Amino acid sequence: MATHLAAVATGKDQPFEIQDRQTRMPGPGELLIGVKSIALNSIDYKCRDTGFAVASFPAVMGSDVGGVVLKAGTNVPSTFKPGTRVSAFAPAFFQRCAPDYGAFQQKVIIPARNVTPIPDTISFNEAATMPMAVVTTWSGWWTIGLPRNTAFSPSDKQGMLVWGGSSSVGSMVVQSAKLLGFTVYATASAKNHEYVKSLGADRVFDHKDPSVEQSMIDAAKGDGLTFQYGYDAVGALQSCQNILKELKGSGPAHLASATPLMPGSPTTDGIDTKFVVASLEEEEQAEQFSFWMNVWLKEKLEKNEIVPSPKIQVVEGGLHGINKGLAILKAGVSCTKLVIEI
Ligand SMILES: NC(=O)c1ccc[n+]([C@@H]2O[C@H](COP(=O)([O-])OP(=O)(O)OC[C@H]3O[C@@H](n4cnc5c(N)ncnc54)[C@H](OP(=O)(O)O)[C@@H]3O)[C@@H](O)[C@H]2O)c1
Structure with a gap:
């Protein structure tokens, strides 16, 4: 069974630990994405520190991913072939931090409706800055x-x-x-x-x-x-x-x-x-994400009508840098998106 590294929350208010996890294959409507960049959000440390939106530990948090499609499950649009470069919203929050679905790992399962193919002009770091902000x-x-x-x-x-x-x-x-x-x-x-x-x-x-x-x-x-x-x-x-x-x-x-x-x-x-909250009704939420990520973001990037924002600051250390990055975010940033390179 293939494995990959993840920054795992082992318990409430504990720093993330880097651990090996089994790599799950994508189910219907899902993609397995190889994570190249992760952007940090305040919900990440809220979940880690308080257990908010965590069904049980161990858990994996994180929403914002720039990466590459590794494998597509069944019923996935043909746009998402292996090798496609993408910007993706990992559904950690909506899956109550179930470990397969959090961004803080080398490989993550994400529903295809949460994913946008990106033009060659957009870097993985830039791709990671957008999903949470768009959603x-x-x-x-x-x-x-x-x-x-x-x-x-x-x-x-x-x-x-x-x-x-x-x-x-x-x-x-x-x-x-x-x-x-x-x-x-x-x-x-x-x-x-x-x-x-x-x-x-x-x-x-x-x-x-x-x-x-x-x-x-x-x-x-x-x-x-x-x-x-x-x-x-x-x-x-x-x-x-x-x-x-x-x-x-x-x-x-x-x-x-x-x-x-x-x-x-x-x-x-x-x-x-x-x-501000997405629809909590399953079908409506699925349609919303599909419009926001598969349609709107894709079109606007292709037409160069939106740009990744705000300015990027890379936090060194890969998965090991996430705890430090969240400390910086908690202290407050100005016009800055903190990004981890994997
Ligand atoms: N409801 C949801 O689904 C959802 C989703 C994502 C985030 N959020 C929440 O949305 C908020 C923003 O998240 P974020 O990631 O966008 O934040 P962020 O990028 O970390 O916010 C930093 C910025 O906030 C500005 N700022 C701080 N205090 C301000 C004030 N009093 N007036 C105007 N600007 C101020 C700063 O502006 P200057 O440096 O220019 O002063 C700075 O550029 C957070 O509370 C987050 O938890 C909610």
């Missing part, structure tokens, strides 16, 4: 009822508020919102403004400026924009609600929150605030 962006649009086929033009004067435009999620939200035709207002630290503009934001505001809310409101009024939608990528609900309340048209405004809503989280009349 979270589109989960947000679905959560707040924004139709997939939204296609505004600048003359429609429809604004999109993106709080945290230099974050991993926010940087993809900016790109997606621009493609849907919104005039995009984002926040980021001043040093990241040019970068967030390069992704398509029309205006970028410094979230550290005490008058940031009023500056955004004044600019939007000057630009004649209505903001019916917003996406809070980093946890600034009160500011987002204050701005949307001033700038919405008739009817409620809709705010997607990537961070969980807690008892006591801010609420504001006229602003419908929802936590």
